[in-house]
Amino acid sequence: MKFTPRSEETRRFIIETTAGIFNTKGYAGTSMSDLTAATQLTKGSIYGNFENKEEVALAVFDYTLERRDKIIAEQLSKAKTNKEKLLVFANLFCSTQKQPFIEGGCPLLNAGTEADDTFEPLRKKVARAITDMKKDLETIINDGIAAKEFRKDTNAEKTALTIMALVEGGLLLGKTTHKPAYLDMVLETVKDVVNNISAP
Template structure:
């Protein structure tokens, strides 16, 4: 009995996403996609449309997962700074756990297509802003409950800084930084936070 179409599509879309993530848009051929998904080229077109349409679906899926992952880490943590620090530490852990992983697809997509494909740039912007908003909420809680001084900075600006830090952690991992170097990031961040929490 044939598998339900939705199951085939979900399976194939994830396989295509992994291939695009690893090879990029230009570096992925239709033959690569056919091999990864187990679908013939004709079936790929019939199911997903063009290569561009399949990439858009795959990238949207990746971005939604990034938002969900951020929200879950923060929700599992205590409100305020604890959640933000836990998020940064989790990014470090994920980077160390799989040093061979292809890095952040958002960074790869915007580097390759951001200047020529407004839809990719818009999707990336939506995703990062949503993640930033989640971090800003926790930083606002930290300021309100006294974990951060009132003059420590705007929570949204601090959230942008944290987001930039986590993107940098992934880049360092992709560049071959070892676990010892990456594991120092958490303690240093704790020291900076402690300094920002003290009354001058």
């Protein structure tokens, strides 16, 4: 029999209240007692709206990713050129910016590094998000080529993957070492990549 949540409102409350905990402590490291403490709900109330902790974790990832995508989309909408759109990814994540994401940082990085070997349903969600991000970047790059902003010999897929690897890798370096300057140096390389594909 298909599981039916008791209350969509309560379900949403649980997701929003525990998102920062999952994103900070990790999906495996977050316990049911963490969820009950944060929400002030009983285990029965949580299990009345989710089949298990894993389902809460997957719903939380969807929510944090939605928040991240919305923030990026807002910044992209302000950009006037395709070059400016690509530079959003260098500027939005730099250490001098007040990070607008859920507590704990970039959910894509956090979930991806944790779930690669331990939580297959979450890994699949992260992989889908990475693929979507790559497609979005490729679209910007191809639009820039068509508009003659970028060189016509630009490899859109390779450039998109390079930007993604630099951003996520820079976030990992800065967060793990507690040296935000490392992140900023890597993001400067993102700017170099964008400038290198720009048409003369």
